[in-house]
Amino acid sequence: MLLKQMKYFITVVDCHSFTEAAEQCYISQSAISQQIKSLEKELGIRLFEGNKRQFSLTPAGEYFYRHGKVILDEIEDFKEETIRRGEDQELNLTIGYPKNFSTIKLHLAIVEFNRLYPDVNISVISGTHEELFEQLIEHHIDMKISEQRRTFNENYYNYDLKHSECFVEISSMNPLSQKDIVTTEDLKNMSCILVVSKGKEDSEREFYEKSLNISRRFLYADSLEQARLMVVSQRGYLPVDYIGDLAEPMEGIKRIRLHYKGKPTQRNYFACWSKENTNYYIEEFVQIYKDLLHK
Incomplete structure (x- = not known):
């Protein structure tokens, strides 16, 4: 036949x-x-x-x-x-993710993807929201994971991953650490610590000022580890988004839900990639990652 x-x-x-x-x-x-x-x-x-x-x-x-x-x-x-x-003589997939991001589920997604497609080389790059957007436009990364901060561009796929819960990490020595919920009003006299690359401080500060009405002094860290050392030293609080699994906070740090205007603070996280440069492997990785996030 x-x-x-x-x-x-x-x-x-x-x-x-x-x-x-x-x-x-x-x-x-x-x-x-x-x-x-x-x-x-x-x-x-x-x-x-x-x-x-x-x-x-x-x-x-x-x-x-x-x-x-x-x-x-x-x-x-x-x-x-x-x-x-x-x-494709050499298959590559480069993923961008936020600097202040928990990578547990991302790690598991890469492991699962490598098991299914061992011939594909995966690279990961961290950056601020604006850095990742620039990297995507310049084709330095194939896909980025980030929260929504601007109107979607019709030239890109924006695949809904999950709504995140927003927390702050604060020193266990701070009286606010005894609370189950903190508000932006509670934090108004404290410095806000942001994980950001040099040269991108203004854009990150403006986002948090507008989204949470934070106008207090800002401090900046190059990495999540450095930011948490600053928290332990009681220099300020660290905003953290929860998507997937989040490891237990370090010794001396309390993680508390953040409310704004009487409601829990949430952000929408998406996987974004160019329609012009889409391929099977991007779509497959994104689906694997989303499935893990919702387990």
Whole structure:
């Protein structure tokens, strides 16, 4: 049995016509009829009842049609993946994620992706929201994970990952650490510590000023580790978004839910990548990551 005979048969059923199926397959009607007769002869059964103008499927024909479509779809996927691997001498996927981000689920997603696609090289880059956006525009990264801060650009896919809960990390020595919930009003006399790259301080400060109405002094750290050392030293509090798993806070630090205007503070996190440069591996990684976040 030839794959093209299976394709001819399925096309006839889909078109409900031998004539239209022949046109779609770029062969003559007599040729497509002959191929299907050869298929029935090889199988030793009839797939059609009636004639070329009016026909129906036998029970065997129904079974062959239903399962044949699945097989042809799988073969097409197999073909596309083979071509993709042949065209790409070296497969690379570069992911950008926020500097103040918990990477537990991201780590697990990379492990799972590597298990499924060992030939793909994964690189990760951390940065502020604006840095990651610039890296994406300049094609230095293939996909970024970040919260929504601007109107979506129609040239990019913005795939909803999860709503995050917002917390602050504060020294256990601070009286506020005894509370279950803190508000921005509670924090108004404390410095806000932001994890940010040099040169990007203003954009990060402006975001927190506008989103949480914070106008107190800001301090800046190059990394999450440095920011937490500043928290332990009682220099200020650290805003932290929760998406996926978040490790227990370090000794001497209390993590407390943040409310603003009487409501829990939340942010929407998305995976974003260019429609122009989309590919199967980006889409597959994003789906693996989202599935892990929702487990």
